[in-house]
Amino acid sequence: MLLIHCPYCNMKRPETEFRNAGAAHIARPLDPATTSDAEWAAFLYLRDNPKGIIAERWRHAHGCGRFFNAIRNTVSDDFVTTYKAGEAPPETEAFASEVAPGSREANATGKQAETAL
Amino acid sequence: MNSNALMSPSVRFSLFNLIKEGLSGNAGWPRQWRDPEPQPAYDVVIVGAGGHGLATAYYLAKEHGIRNVAVLEKGWLGGGNTGRNTTIIRSNYLWEESEALYEHSVKLWETLSDELNYNVMYSPRGVMMLAHNIHDVQVTKRHIHANHLAGIDNEWLTPEEAQEFCPILNISHDIRYPILGAALQRRGGTARHDAVAWGYARGADRLGVDIIQNCEVKGIRRDASGKVTGVETTRGFIGAGKVGVVAAGHTSVLMGMADIRMPLESYPLQALVSEPIKPIMPCVVMSNTIHAYMSQSDKGELVIGAGTDQYVSYSQTGGLHITQHTLDAICELFPMTRRLRMLRNWGGIVDVTPDRSPIIGKTPVEGLFVNCGWGTGGFKATPGSGHVFAATLARSEPHPIAAPFTLERFTTGRLIDEAAAAAVAH
Numbered sequence: 224m225l226l227i228h229c230p231y232c233n234m235k236r237p238e239t240e241f242r243n244a245g246a247a248h249i250a251r252p253l254d255p256a257t258t259s260d261a262e263w264a265a266f267l268y269l270r271d272n273p274k275g276i277i278a279e280r281w282r283h284a285h286g287c288g289r290f291f292n293a294i295r296n297t298v299s300d301d302f303v304t305t306y307k308a309g310e311a312p313p314e315t316e317a318f319a320s321e322v323a324p325g326s327r328e329a330n331a332t333g334k335q336a337e338t339a340l
Numbered sequence: 341m342n343s344n345a346l347m348s349p350s351v352r353f354s355l356f357n358l359i360k361e362g363l364s365g366n367a368g369w370p371r372q373w374r375d376p377e378p379q380p381a382y383d384v385v386i387v388g389a390g391g392h393g394l395a396t397a398y399y400l401a402k403e404h405g406i407r408n409v410a411v412l413e414k415g416w417l418g419g420g421n422t423g424r425n426t427t428i429i430r431s432n433y434l435w436e437e438s439e440a441l442y443e444h445s446v447k448l449w450e451t452l453s454d455e456l457n458y459n460v461m462y463s464p465r466g467v468m469m470l471a472h473n474i475h476d477v478q479v480t481k482r483h484i485h486a487n488h489l490a491g492i493d494n495e496w497l498t499p500e501e502a503q504e505f506c507p508i509l510n511i512s513h514d515i516r517y518p519i520l521g522a523a524l525q526r527r528g529g530t531a532r533h534d535a536v537a538w539g540y541a542r543g544a545d546r547l548g549v550d551i552i553q554n555c556e557v558k559g560i561r562r563d564a565s566g567k568v569t570g571v572e573t574t575r576g577f578i579g580a581g582k583v584g585v586v587a588a589g590h591t592s593v594l595m596g597m598a599d600i601r602m603p604l605e606s607y608p609l610q611a612l613v614s615e616p617i618k619p620i621m622p623c624v625v626m627s628n629t630i631h632a633y634m635s636q637s638d639k640g641e642l643v644i645g646a647g648t649d650q651y652v653s654y655s656q657t658g659g660l661h662i663t664q665h666t667l668d669a670i671c672e673l674f675p676m677t678r679r680l681r682m683l684r685n686w687g688g689i690v691d692v693t694p695d696r697s698p699i700i701g702k703t704p705v706e707g708l709f710v711n712c713g714w715g716t717g718g719f720k721a722t723p724g725s726g727h728v729f730a731a732t733l734a735r736s737e738p739h740p741i742a743a744p745f746t747l748e749r750f751t752t753g754r755l756i757d758e759a760a761a762a763a764v765a766h
C-alpha cells in the first residue's frame with residue numbers, strides 16, 4: 224500500500240483513502256467544433272503510460288475530498304512530490320529529464336524519420 | 341553458432357517414449373529448443389516471447405511458410421504475464437467481434453495438445469460467473485442471449501444449480517452479496533500456462549524460428565521514408581523486414597521507440613495460490629462484482645485472483661489491500677477456505693485499453709505491427725491471437741477476425757466495448 228501526501232491536508236495518508244484519477248495535465252480541447260477526430264482520440268484515449276516518471280491525478284476521496292496532482296516513479300512507485308490542482312508541475316530534475324527526450328510534442332507529430340539510436 | 345546448423349532433434353512425445361524414459365530415469369530427453377545467436381537480419385522479428393509472440397512465430401512458420409523469423413525476449417520465454425496468469429479460458433464475451441476472436445481461440449485450444457504434440461493440459465472444466473444483484477442478473481442474461489445468437493454455449497443457473505455444479509459455493513441468503521444465479525460456460529476452463537509457452541516455443545523452433553532470450557529491444561530503426569528496417573537490442577542491431585511488437589505491459593515503451601503514442605495504460609494485476617489441498621473445486625468460479633475468482637490447480641493449490649491495482653505501474657507488485665479485498669470475497673463465497681494458508685502472491689503488468697479489447701494489426705509506421713491491449717484477459721486468447729496476428733503479418737492485411745481490432749478504432753469511434761462486460765480481471 225502506498226503512503227500518499229495530500230497537499231491540502233498536508234499529511235501522509237494510506238492509499239485506501241485515495242482514488243487515482245489517471246494522467247494529469249490533459250487539457251480538454253477548447254473548441255469542440257473545430258477539434259479533429261485525431262485530436263479527440265489523443266485527448267480521450269492516447270496516454271504516455273511512461274515507465275519512469277508520471278504526472279497523475281489523485282483524489283483524497285476519504286479525506287478532504289479534493290483532487291491534486293502527483294509526480295511518481297512508475298518503476299519504484301515512489302512519489303517525487305504532490306502539488307495542488309491548478310499548479311504547474313514542479314521542475315524536479317527527475318521530471319524534467321523524463322519529459323525532454325521523445326516528449327509529447329515529438330510523439331504527436333510522429334514524423335521523425337529515424338530514432339536517435 | 342549458426343542458427344540453422346543445430347536443429348532440435350525431432351523426438352516426438354508418445355506413450356512409448358514416456359514409458360521408455362520413465363524406465364531409464366528420464367535421462368534421454370533432448371533439449372526442447374535451441375539457444376541461437378542472433379542473425380544479422382530476419383524477414384520478421386517478433387518482440388516478446390510470451391505465449392502470444394511465440395504462437396505468432398509458430399503460425400508464421402507453420403501456416404505461412406515464413407521461417408526466417410526471430411522472437412526476441414528481454415528475459416526468459418514465458419516469464420511475463422504468460423507465466424503469471426491464472427489461466428481462465430472462456431469465450432462468452434458480449435460483442436460479435438469479441439465472440440469471433442475468443443471462440444476462434446477456444447476452438448484452437450481444443451486441439452492444441454495434438455497440434456503441438458505437447459500437453460498443454462487444456463481442461464474444459466466449466467467457468468461459472470456469479471450474479472449478485474439485479475444489474476448482474478440482467479447483464480449476465482444479456483450475455484447468455486448474445487452468446488446463443490453467436491452459437492456459443494453459455495447457460496443460466498439458479499443458485500441451487502450453481503451449488504450443485506460447485507458444491508463448496510455458499511448460496512446462503514445471509515451474506516453481504518448473496519448469489520442470485522450464475523452463467524456457466526461448460527467449454528470454458530483452464531490450461532497449463534508454462535506448457536503453452538513451451539509447446540509453442542518447441543514447435544516454432546523446430547520449424548526454424550530463432551528464439552533469442554536475454555535480448556532486450558532498445559530502439560526501432562527506420563529509414564528515411566519512415567519504414568522499419570530493424571531493431572536495436574542489447575545484443576546489437578538486428579535487421580527486419582517487418583517487426584511485430586507483442587510485449588504486453590511494455591507495449592507503450594516499445595511503440596514510443598517509433599514515436600507512436602498508444603491508447604494503453606499499464607497496471608499491476610495480482611494473483612496468489614494457497615497451500616495444496618485435496619480436490620475441492622471442480623470448475624472455475626468468478627465474481628466480477630465482488631472482485632474474486634478461484635480454481636484449483638492439478639497440484640492442489642487454489643489459484644486466486646481479482647482486479648488490478650488503481651495506478652499505472654511497472655513494478656510487477658501491488659498493494660496488499662487489493663489481495664486482502666479478494667480474500668474477503670473468497671472467504672465469503674467459499675467459507676471452507678477460511679483457515680487455508682496462502683503460499684505465494686505475485687503481480688504482472690497488464691496493458692489495458694479504454695474499451696478493454698485488444699489491438700491487433702498495422703500501425704502508422706510501415707513495417708511495424710502490434711498485438712497488445714489484452715490486459716487482464718489475454719491468456720485464453722493465446723492460440724487465436726497468434727493465429728490471426730501471424731496472418732496479419734504475413735499478408736500485411738488484417739485477418740478478418742482481427743480486422744475490427746485496429747488502432748484506428750480509437751479515432752473513428754468504433755470501439756468494441758467489453759469494459760462493461762468484465763471490467764475486472766478475466
Ligand SMILES: Cc1cc2nc3c(=O)[nH]c(=O)nc-3n(C[C@H](O)[C@H](O)[C@H](O)COP(=O)(O)OP(=O)(O)OC[C@H]3O[C@@H](n4cnc5c(N)ncnc54)[C@H](O)[C@@H]3O)c2cc1C
Pocket residue numbers: 387388389390391392393412413414415416417418419420421422423424425426427428429555556557558586587588589590594609610611645686687688689690714715716717718719720721765766
Ligand atoms: C495475475 C494475472 C492473472 C491473469 N489471469 C488471466 C486469466 O485467468 N485468463 C486470461 O485469459 N488472462 C489472464 N491474464 C492476462 C494474460 O496473462 C495476458 O493477457 C497474456 O498472458 C499476455 O500474453 P503475452 O504473450 O502478450 O504477454 P507476456 O507473456 O507478458 O509476454 C510479453 C513479453 O515481452 C517481453 N518484453 C517486454 N519488453 C521487451 C523488450 N523491450 N524487448 C524484448 N522483450 C520484451 C516481456 O519480457 C514478456 O516476456 C492474467 C494476467 C495476470 C498478470
Ligand SMILES: [Zn+2]
Pocket residue numbers: 229230231232233283286287288289
Ligand atoms: Zn486531503
